Amino acid sequence: MxxxxxxxxxxxxxxxxxxxxxxxxxxxxxxxxxxxxxxxxxxxxxxxxxxxxxxxxxxxxxxxxxxxxxxxxxxxxxxxxxRLTAEFDADVRPFYEQLGFDVELLDDEDGRFRGIRK
Known part of the structure; x- marks a missing residue:
């Protein structure tokens, strides 16, 4: 923890x-x-x-x-x-993209993203 x-x-x-x-x-x-x-x-x-x-x-x-x-x-x-999914902030987006996740912006005001890796 x-x-x-x-x-x-x-x-x-x-x-x-x-x-x-x-x-x-x-x-x-x-x-x-x-x-x-x-x-x-x-x-x-x-x-x-x-x-x-x-x-x-x-x-x-x-x-x-x-x-x-x-x-x-x-x-x-x-x-x-x-498969894996994740929701994350923009500052860790490069981490998930480097791992091959398909990344899209969520429809919220916080600028968060969703990633999917199959």
Whole structure:
């Protein structure tokens, strides 16, 4: 939840827990290395939450953005679903376009977009 909260995404704990139970929440984890590595040293780097085929949220820790973590999460979701949809702001439009989503402007005043990837 810290990764999603840090990205200022409005998604509730029940949605994330439901996604975990039904294979709809994916996480990217960086394990510790060396002799001191333990399961507790794992750090969550990013998370993606699906509601069936819709991406409810995708977030990556600020210092780890631009390293392919979000791309890997979306590609992992594509491995699980035949198609994906997402709604997003203009600032992340290039991310979705780079991943091959067909993007269109929604009919709202907020300048949000919808993307579909089949």
């Amino acid at each position: 810290n990764v999603l909260d840090g990205a200022a995404l409005e998604i509730g704990v029940p949605t994330v827990r439901t996604g975990i139970a039904g294979d709809g929440t994916l996480i990217s984890v960086s394990g510790g290395s060396g002799a001191d590595a333990t399961p507790e040293s794992d750090r969550i780097l990013g998370a993606l939450v699906l509601d069936d085929t819709h991406i409810d949220a995708v977030a990556v820790r600020r210092r780890r953005r631009g390293q392919g973590i979000g791309t890997a999460l979306v590609e992992a979701a594509l491995d699980r679903r035949d």
